Amino acid sequence: PAEAERLAGLLVNAFKDPFVINGISVFVGSSIGIAFGPEHGADGEQLMKAADIALYAAKTDGRGCARTFNRSMLLLLEQRENLRRSLRTALERNEL
Secondary structure (H helix, E strand, O other): OHHHHHHHHHHHHHOOOOEEEOOEEEOOOOOEEEOOOOOOOOOHHHHHHHHHHHHHHHHHOOOOOEEEOOHHHHHHHHHHHHHHHHHHHHHHOOOO
16 A cells, blocks of 8 residues: 555656647646555445545545545545435425
């Protein structure tokens, strides 16, 4: 894990400087989500979901960073989704 996080940091930093293509400076940003098996998932689909959740957290933290998945990220995402569903239902029932 430490090596993956170090590599992710190097990749994020590599994209902070502009690239020059045909004399034009091109600015690219990057954010990285990291997940490890089997801790964060037993198969590719679960690992991709965990990495995507970590990527969402990295973008929320201001972009240009890397985040490693942890269970609290999943709980926060589930809470937000439950709130969205509850609000949608309340709107449909004219409860607001």
